[in-house]
Amino acid sequence: MTRRTLTLLGIETSCDETAAAVVRRHDEGDGAFRGDILSNVVFSQIREHAPYGGVVPEIAARAHVEHLDGLIARALDDAKLGWEDLDGIAATAGPGLIGGVIVGLMTAKGIAFARNLPLVAVNHLEGHALTARLTNRVAFPYLLLLVSGGHSQLLVVEGVGAYRRLGTTVDDAVGEAFDKVAKMLRLGFPGGPAVEKVAREGDAARFALPRPLMGRPGCDFSFSGLKTAVRQLAEAQGDLDGRTRADIAAAFQQAVADVLADRASHAMRMAAPSMPLKARRLVVAGGVASNLALRERLETTASAEGYELVVPPARLCTDNGAMIAWAGAERFALGLTDPLDTGPRARWPLDAGTRTDAA
Ligand code: KG4
Ligand code: ZN
Numbered sequence: 001m002t003r004r005t006l007t008l009l010g011i012e013t014s015c016d017e018t019a020a021a022v023v024r025r026h027d028e029g030d031g032a033f034r035g036d037i038l039s040n041v042v043f044s045q046i047r048e049h050a051p052y053g054g055v056v057p058e059i060a061a062r063a064h065v066e067h068l069d070g071l072i073a074r075a076l077d078d079a080k081l082g083w084e085d086l087d088g089i090a091a092t093a094g095p096g097l098i099g100g101v102i103v104g105l106m107t108a109k110g111i112a113f114a115r116n117l118p119l120v121a122v123n124h125l126e127g128h129a130l131t132a133r134l135t136n137r138v139a140f141p142y143l144l145l146l147v148s149g150g151h152s153q154l155l156v157v158e159g160v161g162a163y164r165r166l167g168t169t170v171d172d173a174v175g176e177a178f179d180k181v182a183k184m185l186r187l188g189f190p191g192g193p194a195v196e197k198v199a200r201e202g203d204a205a206r207f208a209l210p211r212p213l214m215g216r217p218g219c220d221f222s223f224s225g226l227k228t229a230v231r232q233l234a235e236a237q238g239d240l241d242g243r244t245r246a247d248i249a250a251a252f253q254q255a256v257a258d259v260l261a262d263r264a265s266h267a268m269r270m271a272a273p274s275m276p277l278k279a280r281r282l283v284v285a286g287g288v289a290s291n292l293a294l295r296e297r298l299e300t301t302a303s304a305e306g307y308e309l310v311v312p313p314a315r316l317c318t319d320n321g322a323m324i325a326w327a328g329a330e331r332f333a334l335g336l337t338d339p340l341d342t343g344p345r346a347r348w349p350l351d352a353g354t355r356t357d358a359a
Helices: 046-052 057-079 098-115 124-136 174-184 191-199 224-236 242-274 292-304 321-333
Strands: 005-012 017-029 032-044 088-094 119-123 142-147 152-159 162-168 281-285 308-310
Touching: 005 057, 005 098, 005 124, 005 321, 017 057, 017 321, 032 057, 032 124, 032 321, 046 057, 057 098, 088 098, 088 124, 088 321, 098 119, 119 124, 119 321, 124 142, 124 152, 124 281, 124 321, 142 242, 152 242, 162 242, 174 191, 174 224, 174 242, 191 242, 191 292, 224 242, 242 292, 281 292, 292 308
Parallel strands: 005 088, 088 119, 142 281, 281 308
Antiparallel strands: 005 017, 017 032, 142 152, 152 162
């Protein structure tokens, strides 16, 4: 099935952002394409979860129920479109907090049924993985460093639904480590942006922290030892003054940067033979990709390996509806739509195939 232009509504509810967006994918022939974001509304539930220092799944699910309908109406309004202008509805079907995924997927199914529109059940990670095609029109294949609250992976993106994993975390995800370190340093929630902010004022050289797996073969990550080292360091310092917190945050962020750069350069070497010689690209995606210090470090590493670094704008790295609408449009363009009995999935690895009902 080939269509020149596809317009999709995208719904994202897998964690603590309730989001809806309308995105258009133009097929320009000979494999060329272009994406337009017609609207992109995100309601961040930060204030609901902040008193608990982390995301509370039941509160998240309830907040999605309360806000989603209004956000969808606003997304259509901002795009100046009606239901009749849509070609399909895309929603995150996993992985994520199951209550939230159910809210988004059921809403999408309801609309699809009532409006007689095709449903695309999107893997949230595929949303992150394909965002660089929406923002930078990146052609397949490319290397992807996916760093979010729940995932740290290096993958070769060979096509829509075609992912080859080179490495993954053996324990915590990098975003999770940022969030936990922020908690230890009492920097508040959400942790990543808070650590980045105070690290800017800190001296990364004051404290020595470990770099787990650095220099070892392969592309796996490990962050739990680093996290424990930060805990021990913070405890040993007793009452933390502002300067000490900033110095610990800076040392932690520097250790993460060193580890990511080391693992990514291994992956760039491993993937190089399967990458086009003049267009080797390293794409960074997921919430942690919005960290400017990490971006700068990866820029240097990528150019040393002969790769171009591509990072979508920060607001499209953290969870949003446009990435889901776009992944939905990419799948739809290939004829990949899903039946209305498609189930939500708490776990759904990206390299497990394209079917939403696969084990
Ligand atoms: O992709 P995302 O919005 O949600 C998931 O799918 O997990 O990523 C959220 C994660 C959180 O752990 C958050 O602390 C982290 O991304 N994050 C950051 C920054 N902004 C968000 N980590 C480091 N520096 C940042 N500026
Ligand atoms: Zn995400």
